[in-house]
Amino acid sequence: MYNKAGGCVREGVAAAADPGVSAGSAEGPAIEASGLVGRYGSTVALDGLDVHAERGEVLGLLGHNGAGKTTLVRILGCLLLPHAGEARVLGRDIRDPAARREIRRRIGVLPQDPGLYDRLTAAENLFSHGLLYGLSGPTLARRVDGLLELVGLQGVRRSQVGTFSGGMKKRLAIARALVNDPELVFLDEPTTNLDPEAAHAVHGHIVALAAQGGRTVVLCTHNLNEAERLCRRVVILRQGREVASGSPQELERRFRGARRAEITVRSLDEAALKAVRSAPGVAGVEVAGPKCLRLELAGEGGLPAAVAALVAAGAEVTRAVDVQPTLEDVYLRLASGGDAGPDGEPWPGGGPGSGWGGSAGRGGGGRR
Amino acid sequence: MNWRTALAVCGRDLRDAARNRGALVPAVAVPVVLAVLLPLLIVYLPALTRIPLTTFNWVEIFYRHIPPGVRERLGGLGPEATEFYALAVYFFAPLFLLIPAAASTVAAADSFAGEKERRTLEALYYTPASDAELLWGKTLAALVPGLGAAWFAILAYTGVINAVGWTRYGLLPLPNLAWVLMAGLLLPAAAVFSVALTVVVSAKARTSRGAQQVAGVVVLPAVALLVMQSFGVVYLGWGLVLGLAAVFSGLAWLLLALAARTFRRENAVLYS
Structure with missing residues (x-):
């Protein structure tokens, strides 16, 4: 049957509020x-x-x-x-x-x-x-x-x-x-x-x-x-x-891997860089630009500690963000067979190097 | 087997073909050439050129081999009327067996292979139509224009031949028993055979052009009949028409039974 707007609505089943899942049925899985x-x-x-x-x-x-x-x-x-x-x-x-x-x-x-x-x-x-x-x-x-x-x-x-x-x-x-x-x-x-x-x-x-x-x-x-x-x-x-x-x-x-953060400062000097590298909870620092740092965090308090260290070293922090992994990040890592596994979990099916690689008869593109 | 579903498949293909110039042209042109232009040519070419038809070697050979029984029936006619009658009623008859094959080739070859090329087949295969319904629907859709064109051609040919025969020789040569049997039995049987063969080839082929090339063999029986008749090996009387109708019916039935057993959509898309 069709609603007034012309949209079709399955008969006898009420639309659910959540677009992702709606009223189930006793007839078993689809x-x-x-x-x-x-x-x-x-x-x-x-x-x-x-x-x-x-x-x-x-x-x-x-x-x-x-x-x-x-x-x-x-x-x-x-x-x-x-x-x-x-x-x-x-x-x-x-x-x-x-x-x-x-x-x-x-x-x-x-x-x-x-x-x-x-x-x-x-x-x-x-x-x-x-x-x-x-x-x-x-x-x-x-x-x-x-x-x-x-x-x-x-x-x-x-x-x-x-x-x-x-x-x-x-x-x-x-x-x-x-x-x-x-x-x-x-x-x-x-x-x-x-x-x-x-x-x-x-x-x-x-x-x-x-x-x-x-x-x-x-x-x-x-x-x-x-x-x-x-x-x-x-x-x-x-x-x-x-x-x-x-x-x-x-x-x-589940699959976010190491937590990451980005910090932007007004100006970056050696002292500030040294301070952030030695901050507790910071596992790695990459200079992504003249004013931008990318951090790999080792723990929950990594980002505040890094900001505090920079401020203490005289740097003016203009922006600090905890970079959340997106589904795209997860997809790119999993679907392309990236070399990192989920935190604390083995790779499904044995992980990289255990049979996933493109063996004969499996590789190649095209529609499957 | 639900005939409504098969007819739905057929209806869609017919509607699509009706807007396809590539399928329409042979369905219209072939009967017009055979039914109208050819008889006018055989009648008026000798008159215009003042050269008797028997001057042409193939006509002379055919004329020489007319069986005695037929000659007796034509005994009272003059030579020109006899030539006209023999050519109109016997010589050109096998050509009409070519029409279903010629007029339906594009549609039949396109039935599965063309849809594969245009990528419309997958959506069709997801419908609840059974394999048999798809096969019958496609066969019917290709059969309708071919058989329709052949019947139209016979009607038009009868009209033209009778008009010319009556005005020039006082004759109404058609229809006779052989032509009635040809239109009612042999043509449908030959049409089903040729279309079913082309549809089966189309289901296996990757392109409709490839299907057309392979299915070109369907015209061979009609060509063979034409040649054999020219050399007096056979003569297309009602007995031969009945015999051929039985043979083509049997072949068509065998082909369709085989196709229904072997055609599976899983094999048609698929792990290939």
Whole structure:
């Protein structure tokens, strides 16, 4: 059904206040997969991956090209069968042929390429897609109207899609993924190759989608702001395996590594530098500019001690900030296989040098 | 197998093809050339040039090999009318078997391979449409323009031949039993065969151009029939038409059964 603003709202499920997670369900998790393996010839795309998503959750899948995100969507979307492992999507076994069709009926997928029919109009694209789900007549017409309204394309409903910009096509493809009012939506890199304005518009639609109660969203993305803003939980993938999962804040906490700080002074001299280097709780000092110092802190009191030492040495401190790690920092370290592990924790899967390196048949880019 | 879903796939492809000049041109041009230009040429070229058709070696060979039974039926006609009748009713008949293949090639080759190239196939595969529904929908979508063009061509050809035959020789050569059987049985069977073969090739091919090249072999049976008839090996009477219809029906059924067993979307995208 559709709200007055034209947005579609899943029937019978109340929208939750938190866009990241909404009203759950007693029917079990939306996705429950273990040990998934997928190969393209000798290339391993998924290497024993476990994935779990609760109903109503917005789950982010982060990883470089080739990390296995698209392959995971293809397996969970019942387009590919895994070479090994088990998965249940919306409570149904993806290996059961009858269940595969039912799962496809209940999910929506935005593939990486919008895959729209350029010679058809926006409305025709949605209408013809809806027919494949057994929708027809006024029900389908109302749904198409509501979705075009939702993605702001009602004004161009009779225009051929070949005339659309990349952003308009993505928005239409998002609408198409919702035409069957799915319980679970996979969005595979929805903002890739879009200009900032178009990406912003698509973000808005994803926010609206995520805010609708009961609908589970799996978001594959390189856009860390998008993941941080929308996802309750993210899974970072590398070479077909999970290297970390949790809420963005939890990951930042767990994998932040050494604490860092930046101090700006009016002028920097040798005495001030010597003072800050000998301050308690300061493990390292890097001169980042004529007036800027970057510190690696060894303890909680490191930053105040460094500021006090500088002031005592006659330096005028104009700015001092404790640099918090972002999801981007965590992602860059984990997804690219950086050489530092989380504080006090072993690297998942054994850590660098224990089999993660690009062995034959695993490296390379391209979509996986 | 839900026919509504297959028809939905077919409907979308037809709508898309109707706006594709590359698919429309052969579907319109081939029947116009065969049904209108060719008969006018065979009738009026000799009149304009004052050279009898039998001067052309291939026509002379064909004319020489007309079976005695057919000659007896044409016995009361003059030589020019006999030539006209033999060419119009027998010689050009196999050409109409080419129309479904020629008119549908672009659409059939485009069915899967073209969608792969335009990257529209993945979204289609995520829908609940079964593999059989996709295959049937795509086959129907390619079949409709080809068969439609062939039937239209036969109707137009009948009109032109009868108009010319009546005004020049007082003859209404078409339709006869062989042509009725050809339009009702042989053409649909040959069309299903050629389209199904091209769609199957398209499902395996990476590009629609590649699919077109491989699927070009579908015209060979019609060409072979044309050549064999020219040399008097066979003559396209109702018995042969029925026999060919049975053979093409069997081949089409085998091909579709095989395709339905082997076509899997998992193999079509995928770990390849």
